[in-house]
Every structure is written in C-alpha cells, then in structure tokens.
Amino acid sequence: YQLAVTAVRGPQGLKYFKGKGADLADKVVALDGELSEHLVSPEELREHEEAFIGQAESFRDPRNGKAKRGYTDFLKAAEVARQRIELSELVERYRDLKLRRDLIDFGDQMVLGARLAEERPEVGAIEREKFKVVLLDEYQDTSVAQRRMLVGLFGGGHPVTAVGDPCQSIYRGRRASGGALGGFPEHFARA
Numbered sequence: 714y715q716l717a718v719t720a721v722r723g724p725q726g727l728k729y730f731k732g733k734g735a736d737l738a739d740k741v742v743a744l745d746g747e748l749s750e751h752l753v754s755p756e757e758l759r760e761h762e763e764a765f766i767g768q769a770e771s772f773r774d775p776r777n778g779k780a781k782r783g784y785t786d787f788l789k790a791a792e793v794a795r796q797r798i799e800l801s802e803l804v805e806r807y808r809d810l811k812l813r814r815d816l817i818d819f820g821d822q823m824v825l826g827a828r829l830a831e832e833r834p835e836v837g838a839i840e841r842e843k844f845k846v847v848l849l850d851e852y853q854d855t856s857v858a859q860r861r862m863l864v865g866l867f868g869g870g871h872p873v874t875a876v877g878d879p880c881q882s883i884y885r886g887r888r889a890s891g892g893a894l895g896g897f898p899e900h901f902a903r904a
Contacts, residue, residue, distance in 0.1 A: 714739075716807060716810045716811060716814070716816070717738040717739075717741045717742045717745075717807050718734065718735070718738045719810060720738075720741060720803055720806040720807040720810055721734055721737045721738050721741060721803055722734070727799050728795075728799070729792065729795040729798075729799055730796045730799050730800065740800055741803045741804055741807050742807070744797070744800050744801065744804050745804045745807055745808065745818075745820060746818070746819070746820040748801075748804065748820075749820030749821060749823060749858065750820055750823055750856040750857060750858050750859075751856070751857045751858065752824060752857055752858050752861065755801035755802070756801075758797065758801050759798050762794040762795075762797050762798050763798065765790070765791065765794050766791045766794050766795065768787075769784075769787040769790060769791035770788075770791065772784035772787045772788065820858075823856065823862065824858055826858070826862040827858045827859075827861040827862040827865065829862075829865075830861070830862045830863075830864075830865025830866045831861060831862075836865075836866065837866045837868075840866045840867070841866070841867060841871050844867075845872070846872045846874070847867050847871065847872065847873045847874070848874050848875075848876065849863065849873065849874070849875040849876070849877075850875075850876050850877075851876070851877055851881075852875035852876060852877035852893055852894055853877035853879045853881065853894050854877070854893075855893040860893055860900065864900050867901070868900060868901055868902075870902070870903050871901075873901040875894070875897050875901075877893070877894050879894055
C-alpha cells in the first residue's frame with residue numbers, strides 16, 4: 714500500500730479519476746491484483762478499454778452530444794473505462810516501484826507461478842512425480858492465474874480431481890473465476 718501511495722503521488726494529470734489519494738492508492742492495488750490474477754497486462758487492459766470507449770461513443774448523438782435513447786449506460790461505462798485507463802498507467806508505475814525494490818505480492822506470485830508452470834515443463838514433471846494424484850479443494854475459488862498454473866503442473870492426463878460449489882465462492886472479491894468448475898473437464902482432460 715505504501716508503494717501504491719508513492720506511485721500515485723507523482724505527477725498524474727488525471728482527467729477522469731476523481732477522488733482522494735488514499736482511494737486512488739486502494740484502486741491501484743486492487744487493479745494491479747485483478748490484472749495479475751487474470752494474467753492481463755496494463756497495456757492489454759488499455760487496448761480493451763479504448764476499443765470499448767470507441768464503441769460506446771458511437772451511441773452518442775452527434776447533434777447534441779448526448780447518449781442516444783437507451784444508451785446512457787454505455788456512455789457511463791465509457792467514463793469508467795477512461796478511469797481504468799488512467800489507473801492502469803499508475804499500476805505500471807506501482808509495478809515499477811515493486812520491481813526496483815525486489816518486492817512481490819500475492820498477485821505477482823500467481824503470475825510467476827503460472828509462467829513457470831507454462832514455460833518450464835520440467836517443473837510440472839517434478840511436481841507430477843511427487844504427487845501421483847491431485848485433489849483441488851474449493852476449486853470454485855480458483856483464479857485464472859491459479860488455474861493456468863495448475864494446468865501447467867498437472868494437466869495433460871495426470872490424475873486430478875476437484876471439489877467445489879459455485880454457490881459457496883467466497884473469493885470473488887479476490888478475483889476467483891466462476892468458470893473454473895465448469896471448465897475443469899476441459900482443462901484436466903484425461904489422456
């Protein structure tokens with residue numbers, strides 16, 4: 714949090730985000746974690762948000778600049794997208810501060826774990842040798858990064874079972890992916 718405060722104290726020129734510095738730091742930490750858990754870069758987020766803004770702006774009446782009938786919510790969502798673009802730039806500053814200080818948080822650990830599992834097959838081989846059968850408990854609370862790490866380690870036919878109940882997901886606020894259970898047979902298909 715202290716690094717996020719440092720990141721938001723620098724020159725900003727924020728045009729769309731309105732709020733206190735503490736609120737901004739909270740949002741930077743939250744967005745950083747969300748991007749990490751979904752393995753999305755700030756640049757990818759900006760590209761997505763800019764495309765959405767372009768689509769939303771097509772619902773603006775050129776005669777008066779207001780939303781066309783029934784499209785007010787799209788233009789409101791475009792304002793949120795503009796804020797997220799600004800926040801993503803602060804996330805990059807925050808990530809740079811973490812990197813320069815050799816610090817990582819939980820989201821960073823998940824990104825590193827997913828990359829390691831996907832890019833270094835020998836790591837998965839070592840883990841599969843240690844664990845002949847894998848039980849993934851509370852699988853409904855698995856994020857995208859965690860799922861990709863687990864698939865990298867134990868996918869491809871290794872005996873894997875998951876237990877979970879989507880109605881009991883308690884980590885949605887911590888970026889758990891509701892689709893983890895439904896995609897389990899595809900992600901851990903038997904050879």
